[in-house]
Amino acid sequence: MNITDEDSINFSEVIMSVFIAAFLGMLLSHNFTFSLTDSNLRDSSLMIQSRPLITVEAINTIASDESISIVGTGSSMTFKGLDGKCVAQHMTHESIVYNIAQLSSYPWNDMIHIPRLVNAQPEIVLIEVGPNLLIDLYSENAIENAKFRYKIDTSQQDSSDIGGWIDLIHPELEDFVATNDFHRMELRQEYVTQSIEENLRRIIFNESNARQDWAYGWTPHPESEDWIDYLQTPTFPADRYGFEGMDNSERIDYNETKMDNSASYNPKINSYGYSVIEYEISALVENDISVILIGLPHHPSSIDFVPQGKWDSVNQTMSNFAQIEGVTVFNQIWEPGWIDDHFYDRNHLDDEGRIEFCNRLAPVIDEVLSGRD
């Protein structure tokens, strides 16, 4: 095989060897990138939570599900507020209610899954609308989170996931959205060295960063028997009742400073979040998927501190979208009956709150489904 004479190499051989190197390089890189990182991302050994990794596979599961499918999307408010199994049990239609909401998610994170969701053809998609979502991409934290989510999500996608959302990607974040196989591989490559480190730790020290199956933040493998259950009722954080353990004066102080001044509590009708939700709704209803806009409740003591008219744009958004055929509004922000015991903190429900929310949501879904029949 050895060529010892320099002159015996010709240019066609050089071209062939370059082709072999490029082909083999790509093949090995692609296989190793995904095989090395997949399991470690899934078991939370590389991230605090592995939930951001589930969306694409969850939608695939929904696509293969032949029963009536209801899909809940949105932020941590929906994630902690929606117990899919509870909702399904309270409904008259036999169906599966999925909760694929993500912590710290914004509409611009969720929008990239719309084409896949359309292909999965669920009957109803729940889209969260709230004062925390009708905003612009303003803070470093939100930008960093968006980069992270785009990297994780788009590295799992394929060309069929590209849709109208591509035009809505914030220019600053375009580099973190993979639209071809090479870019997908590049985005995933960032986790390779950490993955190798994790595997070496397991081999040499028998230690691991992976989460145990009981922990909050853990997600089951898509092929495990827990998977379908998890997609309906994820592992919620342990109950803590009330308002982050604050006493009354602390709550007042918190509400006075946060509810009035916080940048995330300045919803706007012409915000980036609004345009994205508009895209999501139109893409879904155009494909005969009903949409329920859900407004999750806030702690009653916080609601009292919202300055007059400050959240009008939330109401305005709901009423604007309610005009669209196929869209139903289920807004619990201003509804009475929400009490201290329902809440984990100022804007997230806990066990009792989830039951209350489930009781109120189930009939609305039933009504929409009846309307579709």
Next chain:
Amino acid sequence: MDFVTPEYYKIFLPIVVILVLFVGRQKRDLQILVMLAMSYIFFWLASGWHVILLLTSTIVDWTAGKKIHSSSDRKHRKRWLIGSLTINLGLLAIFKYLDFLIETWNLASLRFDGAPELDTFGLLLPVGISFYTFQTMSYTIDIYREKHTPYDKFTDFACYAAFFPQLVAGPIVRSQHFLEQIKDPVSSSPYKFRLGLTLIIYGLAKKLIIADNVAIHVNEIFTEGSNLENIALIWWGSLCFGIQIYCDFSAYTDIALGSAYLIGIELPENFKTPYAARSPQDFWRRWHISLSTWLRDYLYIPLGGSRGGTRVLVISLMGTMLLGGLWHGASWNFVLWGFMHGVLLLCHRVITSSSAIKKSFELAPKISIFAGWMITQYFIFMTWLVFRVEDTTMMLRSLKTFVGIDAYWDYSEFFESLPDVKLMTMGLVLIFVIAHGVSGKLGGFKIWLSKQHSLVWGAICGMIISATFLLRPAETVEFIYFRF
């Protein structure tokens, strides 16, 4: 733009290869013009308006070379030489050392009442100024010494001064070496082309897999707040930095050589497994060879070298090493680094001249060679601390710990202090040490690989490409020698 910018491989290099080898085929002058234009574009993309400084240096040395050659009047020739050196070294002094001198003055002025404090100019260091200045200076000096005649064409000389693969971080090429390559139309052969690709792939792997991964450890260890009293941590830090700087710099040279080979030009080697060196002298024959030979030919020998007795030897050796250290950057760290190497070289001369040492080499050659290697590398890695740790207090603390003064050994604290990715980096260091050792013994892997069958070459390079892609850290570190 530099050698780790994707655009260099996607756009720049293919354009150069196509224009030089295909469009300019057999048309020497067109090839030179293309290489010159592309070199200036490369420099402009790397360093912006500083391209004017390169042009100035080129015009000055071109003119000086012609004037010196055409004159038989010794004074006239000397005047032109001094003029050229003044302008070249003046530009270097202004852009590289002026702010450093002002800062040193300001520091010293604190000790004297009423001494004025001066503002620095905040000048940005032009990329590659130390390299091309030395290169063009050697051209003029060689003409003055009547070792060579000037280039016939300005474009040839400008191309030599600005040739993009070696412009930014060397190797420092001698004018005759380059002229020999461009006498006739440049052309590549399939073997040269493949050798060029091998060098580029190999260089990128060294830079992105090894240098950039160990850099994360180096940066973590030599940061403020680190516990620098732990011997394990300092030894690891200095080992990692030694590996980082070698892999970073030799990778640049490999890519430079590879890029030049693609268009059929051969540049000189700059490294020969330096960590296999068995003495300080041996180290300087293997490390940054183009600089060490430049310093030898244009500084050490003119200062007297080893031919003028002990005093002259000490002065010329220490002078060369101090200036060689300062060449690296405007910092007292580099001066001290050069000083330490000067002392090492002098000590080596004293020790090897002793009859006891000579006898030990005769009695137990293998043990003596091994001991020589161990002692040399111990001190070489110690000097890297001076090179890397800028803060004086931290540097002194690190040096004390390195030799075990007021220091302790705590393995678990060392392990905890390292960045998240530690086992993999330790594995890479181990691989480097073995590969460096094997390369020191056998050598020639890149040439061997370039001569293999397409399947073998493709398979090995494919694996190297894949490993480079997979194992590079998220952040690419700028080439260290870009700063010089």
